Amino acid sequence: MKSFSSIVTVVVLATTHFLCACAGELPDQPAGDTTTTHSSPGDNAGLTLPSGFSATVVAENLGGVRHIVVDSNGDIYAKLSKLKDGKGILELKGGDAGRISSFGNYPGTGIAIKNGYLYASSNTSIFRYKLDAGNQVIDPDKPETIVKDLTDRGQHNSKSITLDNAGNIYVNIGAPSNSCQVQDRAVGSKGQDPCPLLDYAGGIWQFKTDKLNQTINDGVHYATGIRNTVGLDWNSSVNELYVMQHGRDDLHRMFEQYYTVKDNAELPAEEFLLVKKGSDFGWPYCYFDPKQDKKMLAPEYGGDGKIQGRCGEIEKPLVAFPAHLAPNALLFYTGDQFPEKYKNGAFIAFHGSWNRAPEPQAGYFVAFVPMKDGKPGGNWEIFADGFAGGDDKKASGRVDYRPCGLAQGPDGALYVSDDRKGNIWKITYKK
Amino acid sequence: MRRRLIPVNVVIASLLFILLSLEPDQIKPPKAVMDRGETIYAKECLGCHQADGLGVQGLNPPLAKTKWVLGPRAQMIHIVLKGLTDPIEIDGDTYNNPMPPHLHLNDQEISDVLTYVRNSFGNNAKPITPADVKKVRAAIAKGK
Numbered sequence: 324m325k326s327f328s329s330i331v332t333v334v335v336l337a338t339t340h341f342l343c344a345c346a347g348e349l350p351d352q353p354a355g356d357t358t359t360t361h362s363s364p365g366d367n368a369g370l371t372l373p374s375g376f377s378a379t380v381v382a383e384n385l386g387g388v389r390h391i392v393v394d395s396n397g398d399i400y401a402k403l404s405k406l407k408d409g410k411g412i413l414e415l416k417g418g419d420a421g422r423i424s425s426f427g428n429y430p431g432t433g434i435a436i437k438n439g440y441l442y443a444s445s446n447t448s449i450f451r452y453k454l455d456a457g458n459q460v461i462d463p464d465k466p467e468t469i470v471k472d473l474t475d476r477g478q479h480n481s482k483s484i485t486l487d488n489a490g491n492i493y494v495n496i497g498a499p500s501n502s503c504q505v506q507d508r509a510v511g512s513k514g515q516d517p518c519p520l521l522d523y524a525g526g527i528w529q530f531k532t533d534k535l536n537q538t539i540n541d542g543v544h545y546a547t548g549i550r551n552t553v554g555l556d557w558n559s560s561v562n563e564l565y566v567m568q569h570g571r572d573d574l575h576r577m578f579e580q581y582y583t584v585k586d587n588a589e590l591p592a593e594e595f596l597l598v599k600k601g602s603d604f605g606w607p608y609c610y611f612d613p614k615q616d617k618k619m620l621a622p623e624y625g626g627d628g629k630i631q632g633r634c635g636e637i638e639k640p641l642v643a644f645p646a647h648l649a650p651n652a653l654l655f656y657t658g659d660q661f662p663e664k665y666k667n668g669a670f671i672a673f674h675g676s677w678n679r680a681p682e683p684q685a686g687y688f689v690a691f692v693p694m695k696d697g698k699p700g701g702n703w704e705i706f707a708d709g710f711a712g713g714d715d716k717k718a719s720g721r722v723d724y725r726p727c728g729l730a731q732g733p734d735g736a737l738y739v740s741d742d743r744k745g746n747i748w749k750i751t752y753k754k
Numbered sequence: 755m756r757r758r759l760i761p762v763n764v765v766i767a768s769l770l771f772i773l774l775s776l777e778p779d780q781i782k783p784p785k786a787v788m789d790r791g792e793t794i795y796a797k798e799c800l801g802c803h804q805a806d807g808l809g810v811q812g813l814n815p816p817l818a819k820t821k822w823v824l825g826p827r828a829q830m831i832h833i834v835l836k837g838l839t840d841p842i843e844i845d846g847d848t849y850n851n852p853m854p855p856h857l858h859l860n861d862q863e864i865s866d867v868l869t870y871v872r873n874s875f876g877n878n879a880k881p882i883t884p885a886d887v888k889k890v891r892a893a894i895a896k897g898k
Contacts, residue, residue: 404812405846477841477850509837509854510798576801587801677810680800720804725811743811 368748369723370709375662378707378750381738382420385413385745389432390483390652390728391738392441393418394458399730402434402443404742412443414460418732418749426463432553433484433494437532442492444482446475449494449530470537474499474524478507479551485564487557492532493564496539497551498525502571502623503607510577514623518607521547525606527555527566527598546602548609548637553674553727554653560667561697567650567671568594568640571610571621572678578622586628588682589614593648594640595669595692595699602638609634613643641692641699647676648686651727655694658735661752668693670706672726672739675717683718687711689726689739707739707750783869783881791870794863798856799871807875813851815844818875827882830868831890857894861887 367378387404394400399415407413410425412434433444441452441460450466469492473482479497486492500507503518503525518525523539526547530537545564555566575587582590591610596602609618618634620626644650652672656665668691675686689707693700712723728740737750782788802814809816817823822830822842837855841848856864861884868887872879 477839477848478852480850506837506855507852510856510858573801576798579797677804677813678801681796681805719806720810721806721808 367709369712370707370748370750372707372750375754376750376752378748380746381418381749382415382747383744385420385423385747387430387742388413388728388740388745388747389481389742390434391730391740391747392434392436393730393732393738394436394454395733396458397733398458399738399747400434400436400441400443401728401740401745401747402431403745404432405430411445415747426460427466432481435484435486435492437486440532442469442484442486442532444484444494446480446482447471447473449482449484449492451532468536469532469534470494470530470542472538479524479569481551481553483553483555485555485557486532487562487564488559490532491529493527493529493545493555493557494542495527495549495552495555495566496524497553497569498606500525500607501550501573502621504623508573508577512623514607514621516608516624525549525551527552527564529600543600545600546598546604548603548605549596549598550606553649553651554671554729556653556655556669558655558667558669558694558697559657560655560694563697564598565641565653565655565669566596566598567644567653568596568604568606569649570594570646571606572647574622581622581626581628585682588679589646591619591646592640592643593646593650595642595644595650595653595671596638596640597697605634605637609637611640611643613645616643642703644671644673644690644703645685647678649674649676652729654729654731654737656731656737658731658737660735661737664693665691668700670729670737671703672729674725674727674742675711675720675722677720680720684720685717687717687722687725689729707748710741781878781880783873787866787869787881788873790863791866791868792874794859794867795870795874798859798867802851807871809849812847813849815842815847815849816875817871817877819877820844823871823877824879827868827880827886828890830872831864831882831887832894834864834868835887835891836894857891861885861891 368380370378386407388401389404391401397418399418401413403411411430412427413425416422429445431445435442439454449470452460452466476499478499483495498520503515504512506512527545528542529545530542549568551569552566570591574582592613608624612619618637620630620632620634650671651674654670671690673686676684687710688705691706692703710724711717716722724741725743727742730738739748803817807817838853864887865882865884869881
């Protein structure tokens with residue numbers, strides 16, 4: 324199947340190339356591209372940062388870099404959304420773009436390191452690779468399959484992963500749907516109640532890290548009612564799981580009688596959630612309206628923008644972020660390099676919106692939420708901006724870069740990845 | 755003197771040539787159709803395919819000069835009426851969202867919006883008529 328689809332890719336590439344005026348809008352990967360590094364001191368590689376922080380680009384044009392992780396030697400592992408030369412994981416030795424090797428024959432999003440193993444996910448499975456004492460993958464061609472056969476229907480198929488300190492791995496299984504209508508995203512199609520997708524998607528599942536070939540039935544259905552999550556992280560300072568939910572789309576297109584174009588751009592919130600075993604955050608029946616500060620009944624289930632109905636009991640988010648910004652990575656900062664206020668706080672990479680159109684698009688930045696005892700300890704703020712490449716590009720959504728992954732280096736530096744062109748930035752602090 | 759006069763038939767031929775080279779304007783659909791199509795596009799399609807018709811990376815495909823937009827009318831009508839979930843590929847990219855059905859739009863609305871798309875975003879293709887849409891809708895009703 325794999326080789327067949329790559330043949331199809333080549334044929335389609337060859338035959339449709341001349342038809343497509345859109346090529347300039349898609350990630351422009353030079354053929355047989357050479358990866359270059361540049362760091363121009365002083366300009367923070369185009370980013371705006373709080374004072375005292377600076378940024379350099381450590382790698383460019385790597386491809387669709389989703390999540391990243393940095394080991395204790397400073398080696399960067401990057402998971403690719405699309406295979407590059409047949410491989411889906413890159414290793415940048417010592418964080419050096421001049422020393423890249425690749426392995427793993429599957430595309431995907433998730434990547435993590437824990438207790439001597441590198442974990443990576445495809446859109447259906449989770450694999451792990453044993454590392455040697457020098458943090459090198461011992462057998463890149465023979466990972467252990469930890470979990471397999473998870474739902475992948477294209478939409479919301481990222482299997483993002485994080486690990487706790489008790490031998491468990493948590494994975495998001497996004498719902499392949501906007502609001503669980505009988506016919507997804509079709510005007511006038513009713514919401515299914517109960518939503519059958521919730522049996523195997525729209526939530527977080529917990530698996531054992533050391534058991535091979537688990538399927539969804541071997542996992543613990545840890546939390547439900549979460550439409551889709553790409554950014555999740557275990558907060559070791561309080562031993563709890565936190566996730567960023569991507570809120571639903573298309574309130575105006577489907578229910579113009581209740582929601583204006585502007586409402587559509589501003590509803591619902593992207594939610595920062597503390598997830599406990601058994602949590603239910605209400606999707607598809609409920610969404611969070613940040614202006615009313617309430618979980619509201621979704622219009623497919625009888626809502627009209629004012630009725631709260633059964634959603635009154637549903638837990639509110641810790642922080643409500645602006646609609647459609649697509650939080651794709653969450654990282655609790657445990658380093659010592661950044662000032663005290665950042666300790667155990669949450670960095671969030673926002674991939675940027677599309678469903679705000681025709682209102683201006685937004686996002687494409689890294690935000691920070693100060694945390695105290697596992698709860699927000701102050702207002703969220705924009706930490707790193709400038710990925711879009713200018714206000715016009717941001718408003719149109721035709722941006723230069725889209726933040727997608729976050730990682731912390733052994734020295735406490737913060738790394739940000741982009742899945743449009745495949746850049747990685749390193750952000751450091753000096754008093 | 756005679757040598758400086760351009761023969762009448764040459765003048766007529768040149769005028770005809772100039773007129774014919776203005777052909778793209780002539781096949782441009784009536785403004786009323788384009789205006790109605792634009793309004794429907796803004797409500798039904800723009801959220802996904804975007805104001806510039808260039809789509810969203812990895813989620814929604816562009817509508818600029820694709821083989822579905824410029825191709826056979828029946829095929830384009832079918833996609834928009836009935837929706838599409840089999841993944842399509844453009845320049846090696848695929849799109850994770852579904853294309854929803856639009857059976858709630860009537861024949862006139864579908865023909866207006868498709869004619870608009872076929873003549874916007876750098877596209878220039880034959881208009882689609884309500885009769886074209888009617889035929890495809892009937893075929894879909896028969897399970898096609």
